[in-house]
Amino acid sequence: MAKTRPVSTNPSLKDPDLYESLRNEGYSKEKAARISNAKANPDMHPSQKGGKAPPYEEWTKDELFSRAGEIGIDGRSSMTKDELIKALRNH
Template identity: 75%
Template structure:
């Protein structure tokens, strides 16, 4: 049975088949189903993660609940945030 919170089930399934997390696949599928959103376009004006301090990266990882963040290096935090 399709999930009623997913607006574009085909896109969602394709993303899941490609290895995207449920959350990420749902976010992209729903954005693509919304004519006002353009998920393939560049996002906001925030600087790239490489310009953030390790403390800033850690804080962001904490906000979104990345496990194991306290043992991660700056590069590992960047990778975890990008793959979330």
């Protein structure tokens, strides 16, 4: 049986039901909030392809390390390039 969470009362969430659904699917709090708020905004289209940044596989390990530091990924100093990519994608 899937673990359910109580519906959030966070006033900054535009679609609390979608947020809770995404959290129950395993999304991080940050990612669930971004997706639910974007889908609730008629001017945003979260299902469309994003910007023009190259895929992480084309980044150098130093670039990945810097990005991981910007978003606060712990343990990045001992990670391989593949581990950094996985950590960045799962953040």
